[in-house]
């Protein structure tokens with residue numbers, strides 16, 4: 001994909017933003033020290049992230065750390081199962097339309113507890129509070145895409161991927177984001193973080 005247009009306060013193309021993120025993850029995998037911002041960096045005038053990330057709340061997936069980034073780099077939305085409801089969508093729209101981030105990354109991760117919970121038998125799920133059941137129902141369309149006859153670990157992995165891909169598709173169909181994507185000012189991509197290796201792998205569409 002060619003992208004002559006750059007966008008955002010950092011004046012980066014979508015491809016440059018993606019490259020920045022992936023290079024940061026490579027630094028994290030090679031155990032580079034975490035980035036600590038200086039006081040001046042923390043109070044700079046206004047937000048200037050170069051990417052927005054929709055990630056899972058899982059404590060083992062701290063986004064700034066796994067991408068080796070610091071203050072004011074990433075606009076982060078985290079929710080169990082990295083699902084997208086009205087509030088998550090609004091936050092990402094804000095990042096794209098007002099902060100003009102050139103990249104939205106939907107990041108699932110291996111061994112996701114929310115995905116695993118969504119795969120649990122119905123009688124288990126109905127024991128959960130109503131709000132948790134509502135959240136799990138939002139993962140169901142991804143579960144439906146996975147072969148129910150394979151072992152649970154495979155189903156979890158398949159559903160993690162399907163869930164992220166589905167949300168990317170959903171975001172791409174949002175009218176407010178579509179024109180930015182068409183103008184090559186915004187890239188919307190999916191990826192999975194591997195808890196064991198620390199590596200982020202981009203997903204095919």
Ligand SMILES: [Zn+2]
Nearest residue numbers: 056058112113
């Ligand atoms: Zn998770």
